[in-house]
Amino acid sequence: MGAKNGWEGKRTICEVLREIMSIAENMNELISGPPSKIRLMEGVFDITRKSQEAVGMAKKMDKKLREYKEDYDKEMWDDI
Numbered sequence: 001m002g003a004k005n006g007w008e009g010k011r012t013i014c015e016v017l018r019e020i021m022s023i024a025e026n027m028n029e030l031i032s033g034p035p036s037k038i039r040l041m042e043g044v045f046d047i048t049r050k051s052q053e054a055v056g057m058a059k060k061m062d063k064k065l066r067e068y069k070e071d072y073d074k075e076m077w078d079d080i
Contacts, residue, residue, distance in 0.1 A: 016053050016057065020047055020054070023047050026043065027040065027047075030043065
């Protein structure tokens with residue numbers, strides 16, 4: 001399947017948040033099982049990295065929405 005609107009290979013914030021939830025659920029299983037500091041540390045690192053990615057995506061979305069909101073009715077007022 002070809003790219004649609006240039007989105008091929010790009011992830012959404014929802015996908016990143018689902019990945020974070022999956023890691024968190026897996027960490028709950030690690031805590032209840034035999035302890036493994038390395039696996040827990042990897043989980044914390046992954047959650048931190050993915051959270052930073054999600055925050056970056058949210059900031060970009062906020063910027064775009066503010067641009068849209070600021071300019072969306074400009075022409076309407078120019079015609080009056």
